[in-house]
Amino acid sequence: MTAANWGPPPDLPDTPCYLNGEFTELRNARVSVLDRGFIFGDGVYEVLPCYAGKAFRFEQHMARLDRSLAELRIPNPLARAEWLAIADRLARSLQGSHGTAHQLIYIQVTRGVAMRDHAMPAGLRPTVFVMASEMKLTSPAQREHGVACVCANDFRWEKAHIKSTSxxxxxxxxxxSVDAGAVETVMFRGDHLSEAASSNVWVVKDGVVMGPPNDNLLLEGIRFGLIEEICQTLGLRFELRPITRAEVLDADELLLSSATKEVLPITRLDGQPVGHGAHRGRPGPTYARLYAGYQQAVAALSA
Structure with a gap:
């Protein structure tokens, strides 16, 4: 088989994207095989949610992008106004051409193209790739009944705070969790909660909303700050501290948060119902309040 046979699949979507200064369709985008993102996973990414074409928590996403790039010693190739202009154009283009209600903007920056060598070459031009896709929010059934998750040991590296493409x-x-028919994998480092595979995890006990501390062992989700703000508005106690496995198993409520899940209740963990009393195995009252607060923050985009 010749190299010419290895083209993109014919069903690759015609959704808009941006690559190294040019807007094009996803099916036409090309990156060198010597890009360090391809060879080493030497890059970082962000996923920016847009509601009706409007970026949500843009400044917070850009601040995390800056932190991740700094950890990898990659200069940020664009100013924030440029990032916003690209995201805005792609989100509105997808909204107009494909009729999507809400959009996800995926941003990836790699160190650039160089001959393969583990050492970081100086002076490379970073590769910048941004694409738009439809944001598919959690179904009403999952919000009504909650979701099932499973537990696992956190076997990843010790720089989980970098939003790396690796x-x-x-x-x-x-x-x-896929193999178990569950929605997410809740992970523990030793006896302490870290995060889920692609979400942050929250524990509610006696009305207190708790999450693990922001350190190098987990990625600080953008919803960390948002949930803290919502808790302050609602008069709920909010704590970031080490949380043991026993506390997770004894929680009144367990929640997931991410760009697409927003805030989502876990109602079964390893096949066992979460919570106690009337709310055992069902979404609880703290989830309902946090989700309502989240929707108010989204609605403020249009205010």
Missing amino acids: LLGAVLARQI
């Missing part, structure tokens, strides 16, 4: 650990962790 996501093999997350892929393997997520497949654990």
Whole structure:
């Protein structure tokens, strides 16, 4: 088989994207096989949710992109105004051409193209890739009944705070829940909660909303700050501290958060119902309040 036979599949979507200064369709985008993102996973990414074409928590996403790039010693190739202009154009283009209600903007920056060498070459031009896709929100049934998750040991590296494109650990962790017919994999480092494969995890006990501390062992989700703000508005206590496996198993409520899940209740963990009393195995009252607060924050985009 010749190299010419290895073209893109014919069903690759015609959704809009941006690559190194040019707007094109996804089916036409090309990156060198010597790009360090392809060879080493030497790059970072962000996923920016857009509601009706409007970017949500843009400044917070850009601040995390800056942190990740700094950790990899990759200069940010664009100013924030440029990132916003690209995201805005792609989101509105997808909204207009494909009729999507909400959009996800995927941003990837790699170190660039160089001959293969583990050492970081100086002076490379970073590769910048941005694409738009439809944001598919959680179904009404999952919101009404909650979702099932499974537990696993967190076997990933110790720099989980970098939003790196090297996501093999997350892929393997997520497949654990797929194989079990569950929505997410809740991970523990030793006896302490870290995060899920592609979400953050929250524990509610006696009205207190708790999450693991922001350190190098987990990715600080953009919803960390948002959930803290919502808790302050609602008068709920909010704590970031080490959380043991026993506390997770004894929680009144367990929640997931991410760009597409927003806030989502876990109602079964390893086949066992979550919670106690009337709310055992059902979404609880704290989830309902947090989700309502989240929707208010989204609605403020149009205010």
